[in-house]
Amino acid sequence: MAVSPASSSTEQSVLVVGGGIAGLLSARMLARKGFKVTVVEGRAHLGGAVGSHQLAGMVLDAGAESFATRSTVVSDLLQELGLKDKIVLPNSLGSWLYLPTGAKPSPSTGLMGIPGSFDDPALKATLSASGIARARMDKFLPASVGAKAKTLGELVRARMGQQVLDNLVAPVVSGVHSVHPDKLDVDVVTPGLKDAMLRLGSLAAAAGSIRKAAPAGSAVAGIEGGMNQLSEALVQDLQRMHVRIMTGFNVIAVDRDPVTGEWTLIQRRSDVGARPIAISAPNLVMATDGPTAVRILGSHLPAHAVPSIKAGPEIALVSLVVDKPELDRAPRGTGLLISDQVTNVRAKALTHASAKWQWVADKLGEGRHVVRLSYGRSSDANSPLSEVALHDDQLITLALHDASKLLGTNISPKQLVDADVVRWQGAMPAPKAGHKEKIVAFRQSLDQLEGVCAVGAWLSGTGLVAVTKDTHAVIEAYADELLNHH
Structure with missing residues (x-):
C-alpha cells in the first residue's frame, strides 16, 4: 500500500x-x-450478518449465531468489549445428518464432515460396509494421493471415496457454503489440511489432529442473548x-x-x-x-x-416459534445438515435453537421451541422454482413441512406461535x-x-x-x- x-x-x-x-x-x-x-x-x-430480529417477544439472532473456538481471537475481542462473561457453549447433544435414507447422527471426530476416526460408531449409520472399507483405505494410501487436489471434493474422493463425500462431507459443506465440495477451493475452506495430511500420512489423521488442536470443549460458542x-x-x-x-x-x-x-x-x-x-x-x-x-x-x-x-446466492432464514412439547427431548440433537440428494425436503439446514442454546430454552419455557431453517443452494440460484423466490408466507408454510420431516414429528400451523423470514441478498460467494x-x-x-x-x-x-x-x-x-x- x-x-x-x-x-x-x-x-x-x-x-x-x-x-x-x-x-x-x-x-x-x-x-x-x-x-x-x-x-x-x-x-x-x-x-x-451479525444482526437481530424479534420473535414472540424475544430478541434472537437473524444471522450468525455462534463462532468457532479453534482460536481465541473472537473471545479475546469479546473480553475487550465486556462480553466475556456472556460467552456460552451449546448443549452437547450433537448434530444430525439428513440423507436419502433418513436422519442419522453425525460423526463427531473430524472436520467438515471428514471422519477423524474410523472407529466412530456413527459411521455405521451413515456408510455401508463397502463405504467404510473404501474410507479405511485412506490409512494405507501414500500421503501424496490427493496432495495436488484443487477442491475439497477432489481430495475427499481420492482419499476416502465417493460415499464419504456424498453422505458426510457434502451435507456439511453445502449447509455452510451452499455449494458442493467439488466447487470449493480446498486450501481456503480447510487451510492446512493438505499439509497436515502430508505430515501425518492420512486424511483422517489430518482431520482429527486439526479438530483436537482446537481448545477443549465445543467447536463453537455463542453469547447469552x-x-x-x-x-x-x-x-x-x-x-x-x-x-x-x-x-x-x-x-x-x-x-x-x-x-x-x-x-x-x-x-x-x-x-x-x-x-x-x-x-x-x-x-x-x-x-x-x-x-x-x-x-x-x-x-x-x-x-x-x-x-x-x-455475488453468492440469496439465502433465506426462516425462524419458527412453535408450541410442540414433543421437541423437549431434542429428537435431532442441535439440528441437521441436509444432503443435496434429498428430494422430500428443500431446506439445506435446520438449527433447533432451543435445544442448542440453554438461554433460549430458559426464555421460552417447556414445550415452546425455536427452529431455524435455511434455504438457498447455489445450484438453484437462478431458478424461478427456487425456494427463496417464494413469498414469506409460502416459505413459512414450506418451513413447517420441512421441519416436520426433519424432526420426525408433525408441526401444524395451529402450533405456530410466530415466524419471521430474513433474506440475505448476494450472500458470501463460495x-x-x-x-x-x-x-x-x-x-x-x-x-x-x-x-x-x-x-x-x-x-x-x-x-x-x-x-x-x-x-x-x-x-x-x-x-x-x-x-x-x-
Whole structure:
C-alpha cells in the first residue's frame, strides 16, 4: 500500500466503506490509534450478518449465531468489549445428518464432515460396509494421493471415496457454503489440511489432529442473548470514540484527486430521489462484499488485477416459534445438515435453537421451541422454482413441512406461535477453486493505490474467526504504514 501525500488537517482521516463486522472492527482499530474515522453503510443497520430480529417477544439472532473456538481471537475481542462473561457453549447433544435414507447422527471426530476416526460408531449409520472399507483405505494410501487436489471434493474422493463425500462431507459443506465440495477451493475452506495430511500420512489423521488442536470443549460458542450483542458493543465503542457513522448511504463510485491525493466517495442516500453527496479523505478502507469492492475500485486498478467475483446466492432464514412439547427431548440433537440428494425436503439446514442454546430454552419455557431453517443452494440460484423466490408466507408454510420431516414429528400451523423470514441478498460467494490466487493478486494490486486497503469475508474466508484475524492483521499493517509515513 502506497501512502498518499495529504495536508496536515486531513492526513489522519480514514473512510471505511461497509458497516459489517470487518468494517466495524477496522473503524475501531483505527480510532484507537488516533485516526479520525467515518463509517459509511448502505443499509439501515450495522453489523452485516451479525444482526437481530424479534420473535414472540424475544430478541434472537437473524444471522450468525455462534463462532468457532479453534482460536481465541473472537473471545479475546469479546473480553475487550465486556462480553466475556456472556460467552456460552451449546448443549452437547450433537448434530444430525439428513440423507436419502433418513436422519442419522453425525460423526463427531473430524472436520467438515471428514471422519477423524474410523472407529466412530456413527459411521455405521451413515456408510455401508463397502463405504467404510473404501474410507479405511485412506490409512494405507501414500500421503501424496490427493496432495495436488484443487477442491475439497477432489481430495475427499481420492482419499476416502465417493460415499464419504456424498453422505458426510457434502451435507456439511453445502449447509455452510451452499455449494458442493467439488466447487470449493480446498486450501481456503480447510487451510492446512493438505499439509497436515502430508505430515501425518492420512486424511483422517489430518482431520482429527486439526479438530483436537482446537481448545477443549465445543467447536463453537455463542453469547447469552445472541451474537447480535457483538455488533451492538462494537457500535457503542465507536460512538464512545466519536467515530462518524453514516447509514443508508450507497456508495456509487470513488474518485481520487491527483493533486491532493484524497479519495472521494460519491454516495446516494437510500431515500428515493435523494441527491448524490460526496465525502473525502486521504485514506480508504473497503470493507464491503467482493462484487461491490471490485466495482468501486476496479477502474483504479489494471485490468489483469481485477478479479471476477460474483455475488453468492440469496439465502433465506426462516425462524419458527412453535408450541410442540414433543421437541423437549431434542429428537435431532442441535439440528441437521441436509444432503443435496434429498428430494422430500428443500431446506439445506435446520438449527433447533432451543435445544442448542440453554438461554433460549430458559426464555421460552417447556414445550415452546425455536427452529431455524435455511434455504438457498447455489445450484438453484437462478431458478424461478427456487425456494427463496417464494413469498414469506409460502416459505413459512414450506418451513413447517420441512421441519416436520426433519424432526420426525408433525408441526401444524395451529402450533405456530410466530415466524419471521430474513433474506440475505448476494450472500458470501463460495471460495471456489482458484479463489485464493485471485485474492492474493487483488491485494497485491491494492499496494499500488495510495492510502487504500480492503477487508471482508470474501477476502478472509467465512466465519468470525477468519474475518477478525484477517481484519486485525491487515488494519494493523495499514495503520502502522500510515503513522510511520506521517
